[in-house]
Amino acid sequence: MSESTIIDMKQINKGYMLGTEKVPVLKNVDFRVEKGEFVAILGPSGSGKTTLMNIIGCMDVADSGEYYLDEQPIHCMTEKQMGIVRNKEIGFIFQNYQLIPTYDILQNIIMPLVVRGMTTKEAEKRCMPVIEMLGIGHRLGHKPSELSGGQKQRASIARALVGEPALLLADEPTGALDSASGRDVLALFRQLHGLGNTIVMITHDLNVAKAAGRIVHIIDGCLA
Amino acid sequence: MRLSEIGRLVWLNLIQNKFKVFLTSTGIIVGSATIMLVIAIGTGGKLEVAEQFKNLNAGSIDISYEYNGSGFTGGMSGGGMPGGGMPGGGAGSAMPGGGMGGRFSPFDGMGNQMNMTRITLSQEDADNLKESIPEIASATISYTTRQEAEGGSMDESASYTIAGVKENYADISNLEMAIGAFLTKDNDTYKERTCVLGYSVAKEMFDSVLDAYDSPVYIDNRSYVVSGVLMEMGTVASGISPDEAIFIPYETGIKYLTGKDVSPAITVVAEDVNDVESVMEQIVPVLAETYGEKVEFTISDAGSKMEAASKSNETLTLLLMAMAAIVFIVGGIGIMNVLFVSVKERTNEIGILKAIGCDQKDILTEFLLEASCISFVGAVLGVLVSLGITPVIEGFSVRVELSLGGGVLSLLFGVMTGTVFGFYPALKASRLIPVVALNHE
Numbered sequence: 001m002s003e004s005t006i007i008d009m010k011q012i013n014k015g016y017m018l019g020t021e022k023v024p025v026l027k028n029v030d031f032r033v034e035k036g037e038f039v040a041i042l043g044p045s046g047s048g049k050t051t052l053m054n055i056i057g058c059m060d061v062a063d064s065g066e067y068y069l070d071e072q073p074i075h076c077m078t079e080k081q082m083g084i085v086r087n088k089e090i091g092f093i094f095q096n097y098q099l100i101p102t103y104d105i106l107q108n109i110i111m112p113l114v115v116r117g118m119t120t121k122e123a124e125k126r127c128m129p130v131i132e133m134l135g136i137g138h139r140l141g142h143k144p145s146e147l148s149g150g151q152k153q154r155a156s157i158a159r160a161l162v163g164e165p166a167l168l169l170a171d172e173p174t175g176a177l178d179s180a181s182g183r184d185v186l187a188l189f190r191q192l193h194g195l196g197n198t199i200v201m202i203t204h205d206l207n208v209a210k211a212a213g214r215i216v217h218i219i220d221g222c223l224a
Numbered sequence: 225m226r227l228s229e230i231g232r233l234v235w236l237n238l239i240q241n242k243f244k245v246f247l248t249s250t251g252i253i254v255g256s257a258t259i260m261l262v263i264a265i266g267t268g269g270k271l272e273v274a275e276q277f278k279n280l281n282a283g284s285i286d287i288s289y290e291y292n293g294s295g296f297t298g299g300m301s302g303g304g305m306p307g308g309g310m311p312g313g314g315a316g317s318a319m320p321g322g323g324m325g326g327r328f329s330p331f332d333g334m335g336n337q338m339n340m341t342r343i344t345l346s347q348e349d350a351d352n353l354k355e356s357i358p359e360i361a362s363a364t365i366s367y368t369t370r371q372e373a374e375g376g377s378m379d380e381s382a383s384y385t386i387a388g389v390k391e392n393y394a395d396i397s398n399l400e401m402a403i404g405a406f407l408t409k410d411n412d413t414y415k416e417r418t419c420v421l422g423y424s425v426a427k428e429m430f431d432s433v434l435d436a437y438d439s440p441v442y443i444d445n446r447s448y449v450v451s452g453v454l455m456e457m458g459t460v461a462s463g464i465s466p467d468e469a470i471f472i473p474y475e476t477g478i479k480y481l482t483g484k485d486v487s488p489a490i491t492v493v494a495e496d497v498n499d500v501e502s503v504m505e506q507i508v509p510v511l512a513e514t515y516g517e518k519v520e521f522t523i524s525d526a527g528s529k530m531e532a533a534s535k536s537n538e539t540l541t542l543l544l545m546a547m548a549a550i551v552f553i554v555g556g557i558g559i560m561n562v563l564f565v566s567v568k569e570r571t572n573e574i575g576i577l578k579a580i581g582c583d584q585k586d587i588l589t590e591f592l593l594e595a596s597c598i599s600f601v602g603a604v605l606g607v608l609v610s611l612g613i614t615p616v617i618e619g620f621s622v623r624v625e626l627s628l629g630g631g632v633l634s635l636l637f638g639v640m641t642g643t644v645f646g647f648y649p650a651l652k653a654s655r656l657i658p659v660v661a662l663n664h665e
Binding site: 054057059060079080083084086087088092094098099100101102103107111112114115116117119120159 | 225226228229232236237240572573575576577578579580581582583584586658659662
């Protein structure tokens with residue numbers, strides 16, 4: 001594994017119990033992503049792409065295999081250590097935004113920094129350049145329910161970016177948006193990629209996947 | 225995450241759900257108010273008992289005789305006067321030590337067949353007891369009746385408790401003089417029409433204690449000179465308060481008010497409080513020598529009475545405590561229930577927090593702090609409610625002694641209940657698996 005590799009997965013297997021039977025979801029997956037890459041994992045429903053994303057995002061663990069994120073052996077980590085990795089190394093962008101409905105947009109955006117141990121004041125100061133870049137400065141005091149889908153996704157992207165993570169992980173980022181907003185978000189991803197961010201995007205839509213620099217197909221738990 | 229930031233998140237959640245917080249904390253409000261009031265009523269009860277017994281000689285023992293013959297019931301007991309309408313128990317209660325306790329007789333089980341003979345206890349009986357039982361320090365005899373009396377600025381006479389007492393009654397009963405002197409042996413020997421007024425009687429008749437001294441008082445239309453007025457003694461354990469009584473010489477009362485057919489009570493005082501039981505055991509055989517063994521006397525000691533009153537107060541306090549505990553448990557379960565619902569409602573939020581790196585400890589702290597804050601709000605409201613209710617309870621003649629300690633304790637109990645019952649839901653929230661919580665619908 002070279003220093004330029006950010007994701008290095010070897011022989012990853014994952015299955016779920018369905019009654020008494022174990023159903024394999026990922027089968028001997030080998031997957032590498034280099035720093036600065038924009039990769040799309042493309043596959044139909046039930047192909048195992050969300051499970052793969054959960055393992056990449058340290059929200060789930062593989063049954064077997066090795067996973068290194070920025071040279072850190074995730075497969076050997078405890079839940080607490082994985083929490084620290086999620087906070088410092090990964091920025092999540094979800095299909096349905098996953099903003100906390102009772103917090104306003106600013107509070108939602110600064111949460112990764114607050115979790116990291118910053119005060120609200122420090123975190124607000126730190127996140128301002130990102131907010132300006134995403135053009136949502138005028139919506140900071142609003143609750144998520146008061147924003148359009150596109151604005152919510154921008155807020156979600158801002159939250160993913162404020163912690164300056166090594167990896168941006170996007171799960172169907174345009175899935176809940178209209179086509180215009182979807183195009184905006186993809187343009188934003190290209191812009192972020194241009195700024196040197198590593199992005200792994202999961203989608204079932206080939207047109208969306210085409211925004212990435214590399215497309216990896218997943219079918220029945222196997223990468224093609 | 226910093227504790228201050230967790231606190232800020234808790235604050236945000238609470239202020240956005242004010243009504244829910246209020247409803248959740250209802251159980252704690254009631255529980256805290258109950259604890260505060262239980263402590264206040266318990267303390268008030270203790271003070272009340274202490275005040276009622278402050279003038280009581282702990283070593284005193286009352287002996288009275290209840291005649292069960294026809295035509296004489298209840299009110300005659302221990303001091304009823306011929307033809308007088310003594311309230312039941314009044315006679316005994318006017319004596320030092322009051323009129324409580326059991327009957328001592330070698331013929332237990334005889335029931336109403338006992339005491340069919342009329343007996344009048346006398347000064348000789350009191351002297352005999354003192355001489356026969358070495359542990360007795362002093363003995364006195366007294367009786368009470370009710371008579372019309374007037375004096376000073378009163379427009380018309382009113383009914384007062386008149387106590388016929390010996391000169392040593394004041395010492396035995398720990399009575400203190402505000403002005404003048406208590407009745408003397410000569411007053412009794414020569415059947416002088418002199419009297420000592422209780423504090424309230426003096427104020428009622430003359431408006432002031434000073435004006436009462438050396439003034440005439442009319443009892444049953446005969447004039448008596450006020451030789452002294454007692455200090456204010458406050459409420460007593462039961463029966464008649466010294467404040468409300470007029471004390472006259474024993475023999476004077478027999479001559480002018482009651483006649484010979486009176487049922488007085490003897491009060492003896494043991495040398496030592498520890499001798500009370502032994503003295504009580506010796507009284508029966510001594511009296512049996514004079515009146516025979518088929519006579520049943522009512523013998524009661526002040527210590528038992530104090531103990532009974534204290535025990536009754538303790539029982540009441542325990543009962544209220546049990547009630548408060550039940551209320552707290554119900555309130556705690558209410559908080560637990562609401563927090564479980566809250567965890568369920570906020571599963572997705574917990575998933576988001578975990579996805580961005582919040583660890584178990586942070587989630588546990590947030591939910592636990594939320595439970596503590598809800599219960600703290602409830603406890604504070606409970607204390608305020610108890611302050612508001614206090615005048616209402618006092619309106620029912622219940623003494624309520626609010627204290628800072630009681631307030632602090634009820635706050636502590638309230639917060640503790642919420643925290644303890646909030647722990648399990650908080651733990652459950654903190655243990656949610658991130659990916660499961662995040663995908664929770």
